[in-house]
Amino acid sequence: MVHANAKLTPRGRLELARCVVEDGWSLRRAAERFQVAPTTAKRWADRYRRLGAAGMADRSSRPHHSPARTSxxxxxxxxxxxxxxxxxxxxxxxxxxxxxxxxxxxxxxxxxxxxxxLDRATGRPIRRYEHACPGDLIHVDVKKLGNIPDGGGHRVHGRQTGGRNSQRTQTAERNAYGNPLLGYGFLHTAIDDHSRLAYTEILPDERKDTAAAFWTRAQAFFTAAGITVRRVLTDNGSCYRSRTWRDTLTAAGITHKRTRPYRPQTNGKVERFHRTLADEWAYARPYTCETQRRAALAPWLHMYNHHRGHTALGGLPPASRVPNLTGQYS
CATH class of the missing domain: 1.10.10 (Arc Repressor Mutant, subunit A)
Structure with a gap:
């Protein structure tokens, strides 16, 4: 590839060399004619004598020997x-x-x-996959988040002030030392493998009845978007190994798949979504109470599904792969 400032292309070099070698031009005359230095004219003429027209092509600038190269x-x-x-x-x-x-x-x-x-466990290149159609596979998982005390927690105010806010927060339960138990919120999430369309709810626990009820609502969400769910992938949590969960999926004609033990990478799409959820919603700004954070979840989910560009989708939002999604253009 000829660089941008080169005076001669391979064709120009060939013409210069033929003028010197075949027509008997002097090096200085040929150099003036082609507006290059006499040394340049000599180099191409000598190469033409040795290699012919094939010698006019570019060569690598890499040196023949690199004495300082790492052994x-x-x-x-x-x-x-x-x-x-x-x-x-x-x-x-x-x-x-x-x-x-x-x-x-x-x-x-x-x-x-x-x-x-690379897969950190085995060191082998990660096999990335994507199912061809929406609904071919839905990833389901649960993420636990600590509730925020009234006034804000330690992430915003530090341990001392956050601890005082926790003491003032009115909760129904307290531990043996009289300290209030703020509890946790359990993020139940279902995300479509093909489109990355996501549905999330904050629920009080991750028991089998709660998980089964969540899936009923999640399936209704995907059905409203025009997605027919065929398979669901979960980890080996107790709620997903229960008869209640099995019967709920079987009644809907859905195949249940589980990941291999100790292999969360298999369910990586929902794991990565939870990381995005934490970065862009749960800890994105200083919430003053848990109610405020929960109120911000629905607007964020709408933004994620309809407007936020996804790198795996070429910078387009999940709604771009679900044409029947209600509110796609809002």
């Missing part, structure tokens, strides 16, 4: 540490006494994938 033994050590311990360039460099930039170049030279693309 093969050290390169193999770098790759071995990466494969066995799955460390980044900075940590490998600290362990082997090298520069992080050197380690990074070696890893790129050997084609080592980024750690973000």
């Amino acid at each position: 093969e033994r050290i390169e193999r050590r770098i790759v071995k540490v990466r494969v066995t311990h799955r460390l980044g360039p900075a940590r490998i460099a600290a362990r082997l006494g090298l520069a992080a930039s050197t380690v990074h170049r070696v890893l790129r030279r050997y084609g080592c994938p980024s750690l973000a693309h």
